[in-house]
Amino acid sequence: MTTKALRLKGCNEHNLKNLSLSIPKECVVVVTGVSGSGKSSLAFDTLYAEGQRRYLEYLSPDVRAHIKLMKRPDVESIDGLSPTLATGHATLTQGRTTISSHTDIYDFLTLLFVKAGVQHSPATGKPLERLTRPEIVERILSEYGEGERIQLIAPIKLEDETAREAQQRLLAQGFVRILSGGEEVEEVNDEKDLEVVVDRLEMQEGIRERMAQSIETALDLSKGILKVQRGKSGEITYYTEIYVCPESGLSFPPLTAADFNPRSKRGACPACGGVGTVSRVDFSKFLWNKDLPLFDQITPFFKELPPATRRAAEDVLTALEGHPAYKKDPLKVLIEGLDEPLKVGKTHVQLNWKGLNRLFEDAKAEIPFSETSPCSLCHGQRLKPETLFCRIDGQSIATLEKMEVARLLTVLPKLAIAPSKKALTEEILPEILTRLQFLEEVGLGYLEMNRRFDTLSDGEAQRVELASLLGARLSGLLYVLDEPSRGLHPLDTKRLQAVVRALVEGSSVLMVEHDPQLILGADHIIEMGPGAGPLGGNVIFEGTPENLLSASDSPTGLWLKEKATPPFKKSAPA
Structure with a gap:
């Protein structure tokens, strides 16, 4: 001593x-x-x-x-x-902090998925692939035989300009073949997609350098997506340096640590804002008085809305009373909304009516008589779909975080990580396992990693603190x-x-x-x-x-x- x-x-x-x-x-x-x-x-x-x-x-x-x-x-x-x-x-932490976040295990799991996770399409569940530019060149050279004619096409993503403005810009840059709806056009329609034919090639010896330059140009124009078409109207194959689902057309950039943070705009589920739950009220369960106008029964709920939103909502309800769908089934239209724009006010401004629940959600107002239920998009897991569809050996970060400490201790070492990515995780896995072992040693092996801190007993919370202090190695x-x-x-x-x-x-x-x-x-x-x-x-x-x-x-x-x-x-x- x-x-x-x-x-x-x-x-x-x-x-x-x-x-x-x-x-x-x-x-x-x-x-x-x-x-x-x-x-x-x-x-x-x-x-x-x-x-x-x-x-x-x-x-x-x-x-x-x-x-x-x-x-x-x-x-x-x-x-x-x-x-x-x-x-x-x-001294104990409260709020939405979980065991995994308080002990830094979630941060290390995030690193693990950023380094070794395989992104899948939320639409199909299939793995997504991306290639480097040299790999795209080699792939095309190997997949198309000598004498075959191909077109290198760049899909143009419209952001701060219309399709017509984009067409004029491309024409000024020297691109003469513009496609819309898969057809070459002289003038594009603003409502349709826009593509540009960067080059037409015949596969032959000595074509590599020209093709590589054209691929560079196409990927720069499209921000990472290349379409290769056999001839003028043949089979199309996608080659991307970002993740793209060919079946749905959805594209995704590589995930970063921010995409795994439910408290950040990049990572949060768009439906619930990263909370995992939504507040909704089933207006159909209300005892409506058939002898009174629905308008008079609904407007008292609007006191929770901001003044400007309340006035707009009242104008919408007034306009609804003359709509054919409302006359046929007023309660359904009030609750579920309309599929078409509604003309509102003397100036006939077109507004979309999405129903009462959506009205309160968009206004971020307290919904009267609401019930909290798990979010239907993320199922309570708080993250956006593309993050939840990032997998390691079939497991998402949410499924791992839902496991008990003792189970995660046995599952993690057995995860099948791609050989090309194993070296990237050699320093990450031991950090997670060490912290899990500390939790096990203080008698908390039965707790789920996503258990909220404010649901723990004082003794449990303090032992999580102890495990966290050990993991910090101060x-x-x-x-x-x-x-x-x-x-x-x-x-x-x-x-x-x-x-x-x-x-x-x-x-x-x-x-x-x-x-x-x-x-x-x-x-x-x-x-x-x-x-x-x-x-x-x-x-x-x-x-x-x-x-x-x-x-x-x-x-x-x-x-x-x-x-x-x-x-x-x-x-x-x-």
């Missing part, structure tokens, strides 16, 4: 009575005692708070402006105090733990003890604890007391477990020797 120590002098925080003591560092120290004796006042309100305050105080003023600094505890001096981290005691810190054995079966306490011991490598651990195994497994014990509140605030024992068992005036020591009843309730917080 080290001789390094943390020295505290004259502490009067809360009920502590001018406390002065020396606490050994780089070892496990347990603070125990009756409820209300001052354990938390010493561990959290003094040592943790001052360690945090000192560290944050030396950050730049710009950073400190966004952080609420802790108040200085009532203490004369503390020497040898390291930066502090705490688990439990109101050193030079003082870890302050609040009853990490809370909610843990006695058979798992020994494994927890090993995890706590692992934190000591290069750091120090101070934990408030009542569990006999953890008390006796500590290097140093501080017992607070003798009573609670005004009767506490003193150190009534300090020393090793051996000294504790031989102390005749220690309630905890007498209890551990089974000579007295427990001096505290195990479940009671300090």
Whole structure:
């Protein structure tokens, strides 16, 4: 055991009575005692708070402006105090954070899928392929025989211009063969697609250089898509340097880490915004009064809408009353909407009516009498379809995250990763497996990785924190733990003890604890007391477990020797 120590002098925080003591560092120290004796006042309100305050105080003023600094505890001096981290005691993460995101496992799974995932078409479920430009040249040279005539065609994606404007631009660049609807045209229709014939070639010896240059031009024009057609009207084959589904025509850029983040615009499911659930109300279940106009029964719901949206909605309802479909089945039109634009107001502005639920969703207003249900597009998995259709050995990131810790520990090492991508994952998989092993060691192998933090018990949440701290591999810190054995079966306490011991490598651990195994497994014990509140605030024992068992005036020591009843309730917080 080290001789390094943390020295505290004259502490009067809360009920502590001018406390002065020396606490050994780089070892496990347990603070125990009756409820209300001052354990938390010493561990959290003094040592943790001052360690945090000192560290944050030396950050730049710009950073400190966004952080609420802790108040200085009532203490004369503390020497040898390291930066502090705490688990439990109101430090736990809430919100949509999951076990996998809190332990950084999700970040490493994201890297794994970015490096080794195979993108599939959401339309067909089939794997998508992309090629480099040299690979496209070689593929065409090998697939078309000598003497065959082919056309190299670039599909033009219209973004900030009309088809006619794009045609004029291409003609000015020297491209004379413009296709629309698969046919060569002199003037394109703005409502149709637009393609340009970049080159017509006859496959023969010496054609490589010209073909390579034309392929470069076509891919630049189309932003990564090349169509090769036999003759003028024969079979068409796609060659792409982005992912394209030939059957549906959908194209996808390579996925990045942002595409796997449900909180980013790039990764979130477009239907639910990355929440995983939608709020809808079944208006058909309402008891409509047939003797009253539907208009009068619907408009009270509009008070939740922004004023401008409310006025527009009322105008739409007025226009609906004269529509043939509304006259035939008014309730259906109100709820489900119309398939065609609706002429609204005196100026007959054309608007699309998509129904009541869509009205509230688009306005981001609270839907009256709504029920929350899983999103029908992402099925509660929060990510956009193209991300969910990225697979490794048939598994998506969502299916892996849904697994329990223990199951994921067995599944991950067996994933069949393409040989060409294995080298890219050699450093990623061990990081995931190590963190999963830490979760298993603290007795959380039964939890699903996508379990939300705010649904965990205090004991479970704190042990997730412990596993996260182990995975971070930090050193030079003082870890302050609040009853990490809370909610843990006695058979798992020994494994927890090993995890706590692992934190000591290069750091120090101070934990408030009542569990006999953890008390006796500590290097140093501080017992607070003798009573609670005004009767506490003193150190009534300090020393090793051996000294504790031989102390005749220690309630905890007498209890551990089974000579007295427990001096505290195990479940009671300090």
